[in-house]
Amino acid sequence: MHDIEHEAYDTIVVGARAAGATTAMLLARGGQRVLTLDRARLGSDTLSTHALQRGAVTLLEAWGLLDRVRAAGTPVVRRTSFHYGGDPVHVPIRASRGVDGLYAPRRTVLDPILVAAAREAGARARHGVKVRDLSRDDRGRVRGVVVEGVGGEVRTLRADRVVGADGARSTVARLTGARTTRRSDAACAYVYGYFPGADLDAIEFHYAPRTTAGVFPTNDGAACVFVGVPPTRLAAARAAGTRALFDAALATCAPSLAARLAREAPVGALRSFPGAPGFLRAPSGPGFALVGDAAHFKDPATAHGITAALRDATLLARALLTGTDRALADYARERDALSLGLFEVTARIASLEWSLDELRELHRAFSAESRRELATIEALAETRRQSIESSAGAADGALRGQAIAQRGPSVEGAPSPRDGDERGAAAFVVGGGPHGALPHGRTGWNNPYEDISR
């Protein structure tokens, strides 16, 4: 660890997956000296299915990373279907604004792409390092982290700010006592696995009383197939094994899908998630900020966590590059404005306490909230595109990030620029301009949740 301990960083980001690696990438593209740390191994899997909504795909495209997702063999998805009991609604997914469809990359694919992009922009990324504590100054402001490496060595690393992107059980949130501002106990349990032989190329959602199921086509020719049931049902089924529960739930909720999978064996074991309460936490305080699941967790019922993580990393990076308390307050306000409606609707869907007609209404409500969110994301992405077109490289932080990558190898220790000009240009990287109201309103996107509302 000696190579990372003598640096003074602008920001240390704890966690290097969807939220953390993205925040590190955007801060480094904006000229900050950034270190991101993760206790997990680079490229390891995590307990999560991985459908990206259009907002996430839009951001990946704007950052120049969607081609890497495609190059990793992630299939583009152009059809979605929602099945309410036996009643299907088929939704084509239109190409628009550089987004040719939806994607569901495995986390073993997406997270390393984000880490590589952070490194190319000049950030350092270190895995196998666990943050145990925070260091503070005399006034109690967070000034760094206390870490433990794989060999057990303990070090203090200093930074102007620490970002907790360390998941729902965030160490940074616990150590800072970050306040929970909203909570929902509605939770669903999930069992999922990967089926390579089933030839499933569309996103599917199936609903029956107190049961859900679905399909996300993904890498290696496989489809991620999941079922969702009340947590008590998963707990009761554990003795008999999760495959029996998976098959039974699929048979009642999605008989046609169950028939297609009847003779298929999953690759590896089925995975189960027992359900967890949703929450929003106040996302910043003296010397620290939270992003991703550390700041905001909601039930996977609406498959929106990664999209929210990429969105909020963008908003947080913009605030940190601006560097004022007001910008951080704006981050909290914008995060809440975009999240609260989605949070409430997701909790109601996750409760599984709906009739199929009520569920359609909930999906319409989710669609309306998603449209507002996408309008914001598209505005962020559009400013980024315009900055590339208009800057010819001079003022564009992302191109600057590429230039950094070209100046030196994209490995830990690559130089990270830090001068006033580059900080000034940072706004272009993540949305541009001074803080102000972001446009909300209807756009022409076609997230499945929107399309079924028509």
Ligand SMILES: Cc1cc2nc3c(=O)[nH]c(=O)nc-3n(C[C@H](O)[C@H](O)[C@H](O)COP(=O)(O)OP(=O)(O)OC[C@H]3O[C@@H](n4cnc5c(N)ncnc54)[C@H](O)[C@@H]3O)c2cc1C
């Ligand atoms: C069953 C399930 C299914 C889901 N399906 C979807 C879906 O289809 N689509 C979707 O968009 N979202 C889905 N989600 C939600 C999604 O997984 C999360 O929203 C997303 O992972 C959040 O990313 P993150 O980077 O904030 O946190 P995480 O992915 O949790 O990453 C946090 C990282 O922090 C590291 N870390 C934690 N503590 C420390 C420490 N002390 N020191 C160093 N490192 C630390 C961890 O090792 C981890 O790598 C699902 C979640 C679950 C549970």
